[in-house]
Amino acid sequence: MILRPFFHSKGYTLFNHDPQIPSRLPSVPGAPATDSFGLYGDRTQMAISNFDQVCPLCSFGARDRYGARELQNRDVAIKVVDKYSPDCPDGSTELQILRLLNSPSMRSDPRNATVPVIEFLEFHDWKFVVMPFLEGCDAYDLLTSHECLDFGCQILEDISHENIMMNFRGSLPRKDFYDPESQRAIKFDPIPGFRSTFPVRYSFIDFGQSAYFLPGIHPSKCRGRPHRAPEVNGRFKYDPFAADVYQVAQFFYSWFGRVIYSEVPGIVELLQDMSSMYPPDRISMASAAARMRVLYDQLPPQETLQRYPIEFFDYASIPRSKLRYNYEYLKCLKLNNVANLANACSLSLSVLVTSGWGAIDFMSYAIMYNF
Numbered sequence: 001m002i003l004r005p006f007f008h009s010k011g012y013t014l015f016n017h018d019p020q021i022p023s024r025l026p027s028v029p030g031a032p033a034t035d036s037f038g039l040y041g042d043r044t045q046m047a048i049s050n051f052d053q054v055c056p057l058c059s060f061g062a063r064d065r066y067g068a069r070e071l072q073n074r075d076v077a078i079k080v081v082d083k084y085s086p087d088c089p090d091g092s093t094e095l096q097i098l099r100l101l102n103s104p105s106m107r108s109d110p111r112n113a114t115v116p117v118i119e120f121l122e123f124h125d126w127k128f129v130v131m132p133f134l135e136g137c138d139a140y141d142l143l144t145s146h147e148c149l150d151f152g153c154q155i156l157e158d159i160s161h162e163n164i165m166m167n168f169r170g171s172l173p174r175k176d177f178y179d180p181e182s183q184r185a186i187k188f189d190p191i192p193g194f195r196s197t198f199p200v201r202y203s204f205i206d207f208g209q210s211a212y213f214l215p216g217i218h219p220s221k222c223r224g225r226p227h228r229a230p231e232v233n234g235r236f237k238y239d240p241f242a243a244d245v246y247q248v249a250q251f252f253y254s255w256f257g258r259v260i261y262s263e264v265p266g267i268v269e270l271l272q273d274m275s276s277m278y279p280p281d282r283i284s285m286a287s288a289a290a291r292m293r294v295l296y297d298q299l300p301p302q303e304t305l306q307r308y309p310i311e312f313f314d315y316a317s318i319p320r321s322k323l324r325y326n327y328e329y330l331k332c333l334k335l336n337n338v339a340n341l342a343n344a345c346s347l348s349l350s351v352l353v354t355s356g357w358g359a360i361d362f363m364s365y366a367i368m369y370n371f
Helices: 003-009 048-054 093-101 145-154 240-260 267-274 285-297 322-335 341-347 349-355 359-368
Strands: 012-014 065-070 075-083 119-123 126-132 164-166 176-179 184-187 202-204
Touching: 003 012, 003 065, 003 119, 012 075, 075 093, 093 126, 145 240, 145 285, 240 267, 240 285, 267 285
Parallel strands: none
Antiparallel strands: 012 065, 065 075, 075 126, 119 126, 164 202, 176 184
C-alpha cells in the first residue's frame, strides 16, 4: 500500500487489513501514554474483534479511512477529506469545516463536542485528518434512563447515531453468548454494565454532507436521513435548523424514547414539541437541550432505575393525538399556501385514514380553526 510508508514517516503505523494475520494491531514498544485523548477503559483487554465490529477502517475495505497506532501507543483514525481540484482551491466543505471547528477559538470552546483533529496531513494532492480512534455510540446498548438522558443532553446538536462516537477504549463487555442448542445468541441476564463504569463523552464526526453558511443565510436545500423532517421532501424552502430539531427528536424517540417514557414523565411531550409538523412551532435546539437537562436532573438515583438493554432497531413515528396531528397538518397546508381545502383533503387521504378521521371531520375542524 503506497500510503503505509507515508503514514509511518509521520509516526502512524496502519492496522493490518489482512484477516489471515492473527494480530492486526501494530506492536508499539512501551506502555500506553497517560494522555489518551480523554479515552477510558482497560487497554490491555483490547480485542481485535471489537475494532472489526465498530469501525470499517480495518475489516470492511473502506478506502477513505484507516485505523493506525501512533508513537505514544494511542490508536487513531486517519480519514481522506479532500483531493485538490482547480475548481475548489480552498478544499472540500468537510475540510473547511474541520479547520474551522479546530481553530484555537473554536477548540477552546467547552461546547465544541466535535471530534478533535490531531493533525492535518498532505500527500501529493490528497489531504487527510488524524483523529482519536473512538467507538460507535451504539456499540453497546443503553441500559438505563440515566444513560439515555445523559446521551440526549450531550448530543442535542446532531441528527443520526452513525455520526456520534464515544470515548471508550478497551474491550466492550460481552453481552451475549452462543447457545448451540437453539443456534442463536442469548443475552446475559443481567447484561453487564458499560457506560456506568466510566465518564462517557460523545463526539460528532463526519462532516462530508454538512453545510457551512453565514448567520442569516439559509440553504434552500439540504440532504436528509430516513427520519428527516417532512418539509425536506417538499418543493418549498425551509428552515434547516428547525428540520434538524425534528430529526433529533425522531432519533431520540426511535432509540430510547419509546422505551423509557413510563419512567421519564415529560420525555414524549418534549419530543412532540421538537417534532411538530408545522416547523415554526418547533422549539429551538437550545430550548430542547434545557428541557432535556431538567428531565435528567429530576431522575431518581441511578441504582433505583430499571435496567434493561435498549437497542436501536429502526425509526418510528412520535405518537401524538388526532387533534394535535391534524391541527399541525392544517397549519402546514396554510403555510404552503394550499388554498383549495378540498384538494388538501384529498391530498391528506392517507393521513385521514391512518388517524381515523373522515373528510367531514377534517373539513369541520378546518372551518372551526379558520383554515
